[in-house]
Amino acid sequence: MKVIQYCLMMLGVVFSNLLLAHVGEHPNESDVIYTIKAKKVDGHFLMERDGKVFIQQKDGKVVSSALQDFSFETQIPLSQKIAYLKQINNQNNSLKNKSVKEEKPNYQYLYLIMILLFLVLLTSKKSVEGVFLLGSVLVFFYACKTTNVEPVTNATPVLAKTDPSFVEKVFAPYKSEVKTRYDDTYFYVETEGIPQTHNMMIGITSWQQQVPIPQGYVGTNAWSIPLKPEFSTSPLSLKSNFMKGAVAIAPNGIPIFNPLNNRGEDAFVIGELDQWGGHCGRADDYHYHIAPLHFETTAGNNPIAMALDGFAIYGSKEPDGTATKTLDEYHGHNYNNTYHYHAETKYPYFMAAMRGKVSLDPTTPAPENQILPQAKSAGVRPALTALKGASITNFKSTGSNAYSLEYTVDGKKAFVNYTWDNTNVYTFTFVGIDGVSTTTKYVKK
Ligand SMILES: [Zn+2]
Numbered sequence: 001m002k003v004i005q006y007c008l009m010m011l012g013v014v015f016s017n018l019l020l021a022h023v024g025e026h027p028n029e030s031d032v033i034y035t036i037k038a039k040k041v042d043g044h045f046l047m048e049r050d051g052k053v054f055i056q057q058k059d060g061k062v063v064s065s066a067l068q069d070f071s072f073e074t075q076i077p078l079s080q081k082i083a084y085l086k087q088i089n090n091q092n093n094s095l096k097n098k099s100v101k102e103e104k105p106n107y108q109y110l111y112l113i114m115i116l117l118f119l120v121l122l123t124s125k126k127s128v129e130g131v132f133l134l135g136s137v138l139v140f141f142y143a144c145k146t147t148n149v150e151p152v153t154n155a156t157p158v159l160a161k162t163d164p165s166f167v168e169k170v171f172a173p174y175k176s177e178v179k180t181r182y183d184d185t186y187f188y189v190e191t192e193g194i195p196q197t198h199n200m201m202i203g204i205t206s207w208q209q210q211v212p213i214p215q216g217y218v219g220t221n222a223w224s225i226p227l228k229p230e231f232s233t234s235p236l237s238l239k240s241n242f243m244k245g246a247v248a249i250a251p252n253g254i255p256i257f258n259p260l261n262n263r264g265e266d267a268f269v270i271g272e273l274d275q276w277g278g279h280c281g282r283a284d285d286y287h288y289h290i291a292p293l294h295f296e297t298t299a300g301n302n303p304i305a306m307a308l309d310g311f312a313i314y315g316s317k318e319p320d321g322t323a324t325k326t327l328d329e330y331h332g333h334n335y336n337n338t339y340h341y342h343a344e345t346k347y348p349y350f351m352a353a354m355r356g357k358v359s360l361d362p363t364t365p366a367p368e369n370q371i372l373p374q375a376k377s378a379g380v381r382p383a384l385t386a387l388k389g390a391s392i393t394n395f396k397s398t399g400s401n402a403y404s405l406e407y408t409v410d411g412k413k414a415f416v417n418y419t420w421d422n423t424n425v426y427t428f429t430f431v432g433i434d435g436v437s438t439t440t441k442y443v444k445k
């Protein structure tokens with residue numbers, strides 16, 4: 001009977017250790033009043049899955065919605081919570097993988113010890129108690145060993161200097177509209193700021209009445225991409241930073257801005273963008289606000305953009321053509337002594353935070369801070385306001401340095417026809433829905 005007692009004791013020791021190894025901590029959540037699509041929800045953050053945030057209400061009911069549906073003030077703490085939980089989960093996964101690897105040989109030893117003990121037991125009946133005591137102690141130590149897992153640290157790789165020929169490849173398909181050069185510090189991208197290989201403006205349903213004109217991102221006003229990227233010790237989130245200026249440059253030299261405006265609104269979701277993810281700013285400067293994934297067709301396995309912290313932005317594939325690997329909370333990962341982001345069709349579209357160090361313009365506080373160096377856009381007329389109910393239905397070139405934009409309001413067509421000459425005189429003709437036309441000339445300084 002003593003044999004059975006000791007066997008039970010040994011099993012008890014093993015299981016108590018295994019159980020202890022899996023006790024985890026969960027952060028305490030207190031109730032908060034969230035505003036989801038202008039509706040108040042009193043509850044606490046439960047989890048995030050497939051881009052949806054789940055809130056458990058006081059009555060126990062669970063509601064879910066996309067992060068961008070929440071009011072801007074709660075988006076930041078929520079995204080921090082999500083990032084924190086992802087980090088914890090990644091650590092747990094690494095710990096699990098590691099302990100699984102170590103448990104296997106330990107169980108083999110365990111079985112061996114049990115067999116040996118059994119053999120000893122059969123041959124020498126006198127020392128039964130001593131053998132089992134020794135066995136229990138040995139098993140206890142092996143079980144303990146499986147729980148002593150070292151903490152996993154994310155090894156920071158030494159970042160290699162970016163080879164300018166690598167960045168060259170990103171802009172190579174658009175050589176006819178983009179000029180590039182580099183020095184030891186930066187890779188420079190020169191462009192006039194009007195895409196030549198795709199149309200613009202069509203599809204916008206929330207329009208500020210701006211149209212694309214040349215910007216002169218050339219010479220000392222070229223875009224600058226750092227060639228010696230460095231990791232930031234506190235990556236700045238795009239939810240609360242960089243709402244002014246570009247955060248990345250597309251292969252055709254067109255700047256890419258933050259997907260969110262300073263009210264936390266997603267430019268794509270609220271209809272401000274055309275079919276190519278772009279629109280014009282207050283200086284009639286054309287830029288994208290989401291990842292221009294349409295460049296994947298010409299990029300091959302090269303990046304679809306370069307971020308202004310010096311890291312590349314890839315589309316849906318890795319540089320070797322395989323599917324995108326697991327991404328971190330910044331929407332990127334380490335790769336061959338460097339780091340890169342990946343783009344997708346939904347928020348955050350590309351980097352969620354700037355993983356690399358960036359210099360900030362001291363004159364523009366967050367969230368309207370901007371990365372330096374930054375090319376300047378150059379307008380020719382005062383900025384206009386939103387035109388309610390207008391949808392842009394057509395945009396076409398009507399000659400050299402001449403465009404016609406067609407929009408509809410209440411089913412009636414209207415136009416902005418404009419042209420410029422080589423003395424920088426811009427002529428705008430506005431044809432209203434009533435058919436009345438007015439012409440204004442502006443001179444670009
Ligand atoms: Zn914009």
Ligand SMILES: [Zn+2]
Pocket residue numbers: 314317318319324325333335340341342
């Ligand atoms: Zn990747």
